[in-house]
Amino acid sequence: MVETDELLSIRAAELYYEENKTQDEIGQALHLTRWKVGRLLSQAKAKGYIRIEIVHPRARRLPIERRLREERGLDDAIVVSSAGVDSADEVQVRTAQAAADYLTALRPVPRTLGVSWGRTLHLVAGHLRQGWASGVGVVQINGGVSLNRRAGTAAATAVAIAQKGAGHATLLPSPAILERIETKRAIESDRVVAGVIEQARSASAYLFSAGAADHGSVHVESGYLAASDVDELVRKGAVGDVVGRYIDPDGNIVDPALDARTVGLTLDELRNADHAIAVIAGRSKHAVADAVVRSGLCTVLVTDEETALHILDG
Amino acid sequence: MVETDELLSIRAAELYYEENKTQDEIGQALHLTRWKVGRLLSQAKAKGYIRIEIVHPRARRLPIERRLREERGLDDAIVVSSAGVDSADEVQVRTAQAAADYLTALRPVPRTLGVSWGRTLHLVAGHLRQGWASGVGVVQINGGVSLNRRAGTAAATAVAIAQKGAGHATLLPSPAILERIETKRAIESDRVVAGVIEQARSASAYLFSAGAADHGSVHVESGYLAASDVDELVRKGAVGDVVGRYIDPDGNIVDPALDARTVGLTLDELRNADHAIAVIAGRSKHAVADAVVRSGLCTVLVTDEETALHILDG
DNA sequence: GCGGTTCATGCTCAGATGAGCAGGGCGGAT
């Protein structure tokens, strides 16, 4: 009889969802009372036979967001649907869009916003609307002067965010990673640099992404690290980087010596922030995303469905 | 504003379908009246942003069935869901199951059922329940004595269907295709054979499948045709076979000479039947399935979702 | 400017649905 009930619940679901019959009509068709039909329907839902999906580039996944908040202790989570998406780029674009939306709707509007840089943040900046805020201060939280080509994308990101928010950007005039620790100390003792970092520390919110530990990393592309350096970091357990600092699955610094040569906010400073918004999308970043959330590096996560499910269910 | 409405309808849909809020609650959350929310919801449905799928091996696709009836003039159609199916075999099993269900529920119960044979029908026979009918006559409608191995599967199918339906099977003691037309004439003039064919002609319903025109065909496997023969048939436009007779996309006999050497019901006899149930599943049979339906070879089609959509939308 | 048209909005009302409850059948324990 349980077998029959299961079949019946499927028949009922077909008539209800695909043929738009009322439960009463279904009852007549299957020789059941309408209450029985209602129960079969909720049974079908409970057993997961009914899958409802919202297919839209801007669609979110609220139940997953809720789980992230409840099971991972995030203050907030934005999970974009990856339904009907073929390319990894598309996923990143949707996530960036969502991050821009979140930032626009963020209340209270942060007086000063600390930002990192990279491909993802560049996209976020691009999706922000002119006038998303009125007079926001934007400050870079990690070094970003490129060593070779693509110079200025880091600066451009911060400037774009500030300009569209009718504010001004404070740039951190320093490379991300220095060759020698002495140089790093020297740069940090520079009054301008020290001032910017001080300002970064006092930002009311942070917006940053994370990089995967692979050869496609911006650090390799920008010339801060060689491909072999990344291999070495991976060997030591690195899953990716946050504001230029490479971490293992538990969020610990993988290479303290390298970390000491990295300019910008430290991870602990980030962890103590009230509003730390991480924007992380794409399959290659599943591991870092997990590390970021696990180790409390962010209070708010903006990501895609697959990454979120990876974080939740491993 | 239209852009905003679209976004709103998505937000509303998320809250309604993923969070189980009432339209009223959503209205409060989004500062809308509940009527506006209702309209946004139907808009989201109309634009196809809401996708509802029933995920179950026994699930059917009623809207597609309806389209097959209305747009292709079938008396009835059974379309099984191919959601969550990985293997082609699984699709065939589901379809066979559905065909068995259909046969069991068929009213009036056919006094005599004409059946063909093949892998699909064998599965159907296997899924029939003991006692699906009480006293049904089963008669083979095309030759099926195997020339080499696997002897008897054709007979076994008919016998199983009859036995489970508490009836008896009448076998057609003849090969499917003969080498020379004279032999075919001789066999057909045999009293027993002629009697069986006569009985087949007067069956009250037919159950048959179709084969793809490829080297995996049962005709090749059984030794009736060489792989090169099939290639030649394809060159002449064959998309597959029904009761051993190869047809082109319009349902016409591809090779009249070969057809004349084929023993069993003719296609026109099948076309004139009141109840001709075709069971066709799998991607490799899309073309034949289309030909069968287009040329009116069946009144009832049992198939899978993908094949049905191929028939409907090309 | 003006009349006409279109369209979105908020409403009434009836139909559809879900929550919770009483009655009764069934199986197991004593």
Add this chain to the structure above:
DNA sequence: ATCCGCCCTGCTCATCTGAGCATGAACCGC
């Protein structure tokens, strides 16, 4: 054999939802 408790069923009632309608704003051509 009898009692007890569980679960399934069909019910009442309150809530939710969709259809259809009147209103008024916006838009268009004249």
